[in-house]
Amino acid sequence: MNTPSTLHRSIEKLYASALCLYPMQFRACYAEAMLQTLRDALEDSAIPKARLMPTLLLDLIQSLIKENLAVIADIFARSALLFNALILAALSTVLALGLHWIPQQVLRMNANDPQVELAGNAAVRLEHGAPARELVPADSVDIAASLSPFMAIYDEQGKMLASSAQLDGKAVAPPAGVFAYARQHGEERLTWAPRGDVRIASILRHVDDANGGFVLAGRNMCEIEAREDLTLKMAGLLWLAMIGIVAVGTLIFGWMTQPPKAHPSVA
Amino acid sequence: MGDMTVSAPLTSAVFAILLSLAAGERHGYAMMKDARSPEGGGVEMGPGTLYGTLERLMRDGLVVEADTSDNERRRYYRLTDKGRGQLEAELARLDSALAGARLRGLLPTGGRL
The missing domain is CATH 1.10.8 (Helicase, Ruva Protein; domain 3)
Known part of the structure; x- marks a missing residue:
C-alpha cells in the first residue's frame, strides 16, 4: 500500500x-x-x-x-484573424461551388450531344423528303429503363407521326408549349419529366420545309444526374475539408500569436 | 462584454472568491478552503476553477495579485475597490432576497442563530 x-x-x-x-x-x-x-x-x-x-x-x-x-x-474575437478566416472560408465556398457547377454544366452540355446529332440529321433528311417512319429506329426504347437515345417525329400541328420512345407501354410527347417555341426559334432544348421519376434531356428541332414538322431526340438523364450527385458530394466533402483547414489553421496561428497577458499586481 | 455589471448576480465561484478575499489577502488553497465552508458559500472547487475564475476577476479589475509571498509558488490575491463594490452589491441583492423570503415566512425572522 x-x-x-x-x-x-x-x-x-x-x-x-x-x-x-x-x-x-x-x-x-x-x-x-x-x-x-x-x-x-x-x-x-x-x-x-x-x-x-x-x-x-x-x-x-x-x-x-x-x-x-x-x-x-479569444482567437476568433481578434478581428484581423476573424476577417482572414472569413475571407478564406468565402474563397473556399466559391471554389467548392465552382467545382460543382463547372462539371455539372459540362455534364449537362454533353448530355445533349447525341440528341443534337440525331435531331439534326433527321431534320435534314426530312427536308430532303425522307418519310418519317424510315428515320425512326424500328426498336422501341423504354425511356424509364434505357440510357439509349430515342427519336420521335411530329407534324406541324404537333401530332405524332413516328416514335421509338415508350413509357409504360405508351408513346410519349413533350409539353405542348415547346412546339410553338421551336417553330419560332428553330429548336428548343429542354429537360422534362414524363413521369415523376423519369427525367429526359431532349432537343426539339423544327423542320424547315413546306410541310414543316418537328424532330424530338432525347434520352434518360439518370446517369448524368448520378454523376452530378457525385460531383456535388465531392464538392461538399472538399468544402468541409477546406473549412476545417481554415478553422484549424486559424486556431493554430491564433495560438502561436497570442498577445501576452498582463495582470495588475500590487507592488 | 467581459465586464460584470454591478447588478448582475455573481456565479457561486466568483461570489465565494470575493467573499474569501473580503477578509484580506489569501492564497489559492486558503480561498478554496474558505469557499468550501458553509459561511464561505459552500462551494466545492478545484484549482482549475479557482485560477480560471481569478484570471477573469483580474481581467475585470475586481482582484489583483498581491506581492505577499511565503512560498515562491504560493500566490496571494486581494480585492480591489471595484471588487469590494461588486461583492457588496451581491450581498445587498442576497439580503433583499432573504428579507423577501422572511416576509413570506420561508425563513425564521432574525435569520440563523
Whole structure:
C-alpha cells in the first residue's frame, strides 16, 4: 500500500501531466500555483482524500473545457484573424461551388450531344423528303429503363407521326408549349419529366420545309444526374475539408500569436 | 462584454472568491478552503476553477495579485475597490432576497442563530 507521501506524489505527478492540457498561456501563468494549491489541499488532513479526488477530477474536466473554449473565443474575437478566416472560408465556398457547377454544366452540355446529332440529321433528311417512319429506329426504347437515345417525329400541328420512345407501354410527347417555341426559334432544348421519376434531356428541332414538322431526340438523364450527385458530394466533402483547414489553421496561428497577458499586481 | 455589471448576480465561484478575499489577502488553497465552508458559500472547487475564475476577476479589475509571498509558488490575491463594490452589491441583492423570503415566512425572522 502507498504511504501518504508516495500517494501524494503520484497524484501531483498525474495532475502535473494533466496541466499540459490547459492553454499554453494559462499554464505559464498558473501551473505552479495550481500545483501548490493541490499540494496544500493534499497536506490538509482536515479534508478527506475520498472527497477531494472527485472534486479535483470534475474541476479538471470542467476547467479544461472552459479555459480551452475561452482561448478559442479569444482567437476568433481578434478581428484581423476573424476577417482572414472569413475571407478564406468565402474563397473556399466559391471554389467548392465552382467545382460543382463547372462539371455539372459540362455534364449537362454533353448530355445533349447525341440528341443534337440525331435531331439534326433527321431534320435534314426530312427536308430532303425522307418519310418519317424510315428515320425512326424500328426498336422501341423504354425511356424509364434505357440510357439509349430515342427519336420521335411530329407534324406541324404537333401530332405524332413516328416514335421509338415508350413509357409504360405508351408513346410519349413533350409539353405542348415547346412546339410553338421551336417553330419560332428553330429548336428548343429542354429537360422534362414524363413521369415523376423519369427525367429526359431532349432537343426539339423544327423542320424547315413546306410541310414543316418537328424532330424530338432525347434520352434518360439518370446517369448524368448520378454523376452530378457525385460531383456535388465531392464538392461538399472538399468544402468541409477546406473549412476545417481554415478553422484549424486559424486556431493554430491564433495560438502561436497570442498577445501576452498582463495582470495588475500590487507592488 | 467581459465586464460584470454591478447588478448582475455573481456565479457561486466568483461570489465565494470575493467573499474569501473580503477578509484580506489569501492564497489559492486558503480561498478554496474558505469557499468550501458553509459561511464561505459552500462551494466545492478545484484549482482549475479557482485560477480560471481569478484570471477573469483580474481581467475585470475586481482582484489583483498581491506581492505577499511565503512560498515562491504560493500566490496571494486581494480585492480591489471595484471588487469590494461588486461583492457588496451581491450581498445587498442576497439580503433583499432573504428579507423577501422572511416576509413570506420561508425563513425564521432574525435569520440563523
